[in-house]
Amino acid sequence: MREKWKNNFSEWYNEIIEKAEILDIRYPVKGLYVWFPYGFKIRKHVLNLIRNILEEKNHKEALFPLLIPEQEFSKEAKHIKGFEDEVYWVTHGGLEPLNVKLALRPTSETAIYPMFAVWIRSHSDMPLKVYQIVNTFRYETKHTRPLIRLREITTFKEAHTAHASYEDAERQVTEATEMYKKFFDALGVPYSISRRPDWDKFPGAEYTTAFDTIFPDSRTLQIATVHNLGQNFAKTFNVQFENRKGEQEYVYQTCYGISDRVIASLLVIHGDDRGLCLMPEVAPIQIVIVPIWFKDSERDVDREAEKLKKELKDLRVHIDDRDVRPGSKYYDWEIKGVPLRIEIGPKDIEQEKITVVRRDTCKKQQISRGNAARKVAEILSSISEDLRKRAWGEFNEHVYFAESLGEAKKIISEKGGIVKVWWCGEEACAKEIENEATADILGIVNESSGGKCVRCEKKARSMLQLGKAY
Numbered sequence: 379m380r381e382k383w384k385n386n387f388s389e390w391y392n393e394i395i396e397k398a399e400i401l402d403i404r405y406p407v408k409g410l411y412v413w414f415p416y417g418f419k420i421r422k423h424v425l426n427l428i429r430n431i432l433e434e435k436n437h438k439e440a441l442f443p444l445l446i447p448e449q450e451f452s453k454e455a456k457h458i459k460g461f462e463d464e465v466y467w468v469t470h471g472g473l474e475p476l477n478v479k480l481a482l483r484p485t486s487e488t489a490i491y492p493m494f495a496v497w498i499r500s501h502s503d504m505p506l507k508v509y510q511i512v513n514t515f516r517y518e519t520k521h522t523r524p525l526i527r528l529r530e531i532t533t534f535k536e537a538h539t540a541h542a543s544y545e546d547a548e549r550q551v552t553e554a555t556e557m558y559k560k561f562f563d564a565l566g567v568p569y570s571i572s573r574r575p576d577w578d579k580f581p582g583a584e585y586t587t588a589f590d591t592i593f594p595d596s597r598t599l600q601i602a603t604v605h606n607l608g609q610n611f612a613k614t615f616n617v618q619f620e621n622r623k624g625e626q627e628y629v630y631q632t633c634y635g636i637s638d639r640v641i642a643s644l645l646v647i648h649g650d651d652r653g654l655c656l657m658p659e660v661a662p663i664q665i666v667i668v669p670i671w672f673k674d675s676e677r678d679v680d681r682e683a684e685k686l687k688k689e690l691k692d693l694r695v696h697i698d699d700r701d702v703r704p705g706s707k708y709y710d711w712e713i714k715g716v717p718l719r720i721e722i723g724p725k726d727i728e729q730e731k732i733t734v735v736r737r738d739t740c741k742k743q744q745i746s747r748g749n750a751a752r753k754v755a756e757i758l759s760s761i762s763e764d765l766r767k768r769a770w771g772e773f774n775e776h777v778y779f780a781e782s783l784g785e786a787k788k789i790i791s792e793k794g795g796i797v798k799v800w801w802c803g804e805e806a807c808a809k810e811i812e813n814e815a816t817a818d819i820l821g822i823v824n825e826s827s828g829g830k831c832v833r834c835e836k837k838a839r840s841m842l843q844l845g846k847a848y
């Protein structure tokens with residue numbers, strides 16, 4: 379049931395995005411797509427989850443402008459360097475050329491931190507934790523792909539924090555990492571966490587931590603990043619505070635983000651050849667009731683369906699009463715990934731039962747009508763649990779350790795996934811390893827008992843994680 383999903387992933391993905399009504403790819407600008415209402419609802423539930431997690435940890439939602447004046451955008455040298463190929467510029471207001479060019483935000487540090495400089499006065503103003511969920515624009519020159527590589531990132535959740543000490547900023551990095559773990563666990567999206575190499579971190583950051591997942595085609599996808607910014611941006615944007623000794627000091631900052639890729643992962647990782655299989659937590663419709671009509675029983679069946687829907691009022695339930703054959707209804711809802719289907723026919727009513735079909739296993743069972751509400755809730759939570767378990771099981775099967783560079787290369791080309799190798803810590807070695815293995819460095823993980831660098835055979839202090847990244 380996962381033949382196409384696994385062996386012809388690209389085709390599966392393009393088809394499902396359209397057939398399940400996630401995105402319409404026919405918008406006439408490359409890399410820009412339209413959210414269908416159904417896809418948009420999934421997005422809404424995903425965002426509710428992350429909002430709740432952030433708010434629990436005292437993050438406040440804000441909204442900063444889309445346009446960033448050139449002089450602010452260009453202040454942080456590394457930052458502008460990192461983004462210069464990707465920025466869209468607004469150069470005209472009507473027919474008039476603008477005195478100051480305006481960037482469409484590719485990310486919002488340079489929009490937010492000048493305001494932090496105004497807002498923050500003393501140590502008592504911190505920690506300051508804000509976030510926004512907005513669209514950002516990047517002029518991607520690589521092949522664009524819905525939800526994965528976009529020119530308009532429609533769902534960019536970026537959090538930005540300021541702290542009175544380096545230690546507190548470090549604590550924030552840990553908190554952010556924990557929040558993202560909780561978020562991905564809720565979505566059943568497995569991940570590996572590693573530190574980006576110094577030469578490939580977020581432009582302007584002290585260091586960057588990344589979350590990567592693995593797709594059915596065995597390529598890896600970076601799905602979240604957490605950055606410790608140190609005082610780099612604070613110095614550039616003059617974000618100072620009065621510390622406890624009464625002296626002026628630059629703040630310590632962090633930022634962390636996720637994007638549409640989270641939604642891509644959620645759709646892809648649990649899917650199969652029949653279509654999506656949504657986690658109940660984020661499914662716009664958790665249960666679809668399909669009335670099975672026979673002559674003379676239509677009204678009884680409809681009445682029973684309505685009655686059941688009322689009993690399931692805490693869940694998102696839809697009755698599909700379209701005038702089409704039940705088989706084609708099943709087909710439609712399977713593509714859309716509704717976690718549970720309930721069929722009610724005259725026989726079920728007579729036997730005081732209902733028939734339920736799980737989307738993840740496609741197994742059919744009858745349950746007694748009497749305690750349907752409780753039973754159905756139980757089945758939904760076991761669907762979540764099973765999807766999560768299956769996803770992690772598959773992920774772990776695709777994480778490898780290679781003793782040598784040759785072995786790493788072989789695994790990368792034959793199996794894909796994530797391959798770990800010992801590394802001495804030298805950039806030159808890492809770049810050689812990357813080239814030789816024809817892979818990307820996803821990040822670095824610290825391992826205590828060191829082996830030998832697969833390139834130079836010197837004592838290794840950490841491991842590189844390699845993969846073919848999207």
Ligand SMILES: [Zn+2]
Pocket residue numbers: 801802803804807831832833834835836
């Ligand atoms: Zn080495």
